[in-house]
Amino acid sequence: MIAIPLRRKVKAAIRRIARLCYRAVKPFARPIAFRLRAYFTVVLQQEIQQAHLRTVKELEHHARLQRQSTERLLATHTATLLKAFKSSQRATSPALEALRTQSGEQLAGVQQLMQKLLVPGDTFVNVGAGVGANALAAHLALNGQGRVVAFAPLSATHASIRGPLRIDDILGDNGRADLIVIDSSNAGLHVLEGASRSIAFNRNIAVVVELGARQPSETGDSSNKLLGFFTDRGFQYAGIDSASGTLHEGASPTVEQTKAVSLLFARPDSPAWARARGER
Numbered sequence: 001m002i003a004i005p006l007r008r009k010v011k012a013a014i015r016r017i018a019r020l021c022y023r024a025v026k027p028f029a030r031p032i033a034f035r036l037r038a039y040f041t042v043v044l045q046q047e048i049q050q051a052h053l054r055t056v057k058e059l060e061h062h063a064r065l066q067r068q069s070t071e072r073l074l075a076t077h078t079a080t081l082l083k084a085f086k087s088s089q090r091a092t093s094p095a096l097e098a099l100r101t102q103s104g105e106q107l108a109g110v111q112q113l114m115q116k117l118l119v120p121g122d123t124f125v126n127v128g129a130g131v132g133a134n135a136l137a138a139h140l141a142l143n144g145q146g147r148v149v150a151f152a153p154l155s156a157t158h159a160s161i162r163g164p165l166r167i168d169d170i171l172g173d174n175g176r177a178d179l180i181v182i183d184s185s186n187a188g189l190h191v192l193e194g195a196s197r198s199i200a201f202n203r204n205i206a207v208v209v210e211l212g213a214r215q216p217s218e219t220g221d222s223s224n225k226l227l228g229f230f231t232d233r234g235f236q237y238a239g240i241d242s243a244s245g246t247l248h249e250g251a252s253p254t255v256e257q258t259k260a261v262s263l264l265f266a267r268p269d270s271p272a273w274a275r276a277r278g279e280r
Contacts, residue, residue, distance in 0.1 A: 121145050126180075168198050174201065179205070209265065
């Protein structure tokens with residue numbers, strides 16, 4: 001019976017001592033605890049930032065390697081086609097036969113215009129390259145001095161793409177582009193949106209886009225929207241003769257037209273106009 005009150009007194013004394021110790025240590029312990037927490041938080045943030053930077057560098061390195069690999073593959077393929085094209089009077093492969101047919105009948109005007117617009121050292125971008133007719137024409141115009149970037153996605157692959165083709169990502173922040181030819185009947189406006197930065201950065205750029213019958217209305221790529229994309233950015237345009245490549249200035253295409261037409265877009269002060277008219 002005596003031990004119970006004594007035990008309670010001991011516990012009460014211990015609690016009072018503990019409270020006194022806590023009150024005495026609290027003013028010193030709290031700043032130390034905050035400093036320790038801040039120290040470990042900063043270290044953790046630095047490690048996260050370093051890990052993020054390493055990841056970004058690895059992704060950029062991978063993208064650069066992939067872009068270089070694609071360019072080497074395209075250069076090798078173009079060189080092979082060019083060699084066969086020059087050394088043979090008749091195409092011996094289905095691809096070259098299709099290339100000659102497409103080049104001679106459908107794209108003759110655009111390709112003749114390309115010969116005027118491109119000079120050695122330029123960068124040419126072709127979206128919807130098909131069998132490579134425009135890419136080969138650009139290679140000949142550049143005479144081996146310049147850059148040709150061509151895209152020809154398969155329909156099944158193109159259907160799976162949920163966002164626009166980002167030409168800006170391919171060319172980079174300050175990537176040069178002198179002439180872009182877009183023959184992408186169901187994604188022309190999306191392609192242009194993915195090239196907005198490059199079009200804004202390259203003041204003398206020229207763009208060739210096909211409008212008309214091959215622009216299905218359900219995609220939203222109407223002629224008015226495409227024209228609006230350029231006029232909002234201060235571009236002028238002119239029609240391109242499908243056979244000779246000469247310009248039909250003052251032409252005004254409509255959405256209802258049944259025949260496709262190719263248009264040249266450039267800013268009023270761009271040297272592309274003088275080149276296209278043969279004035280250079």
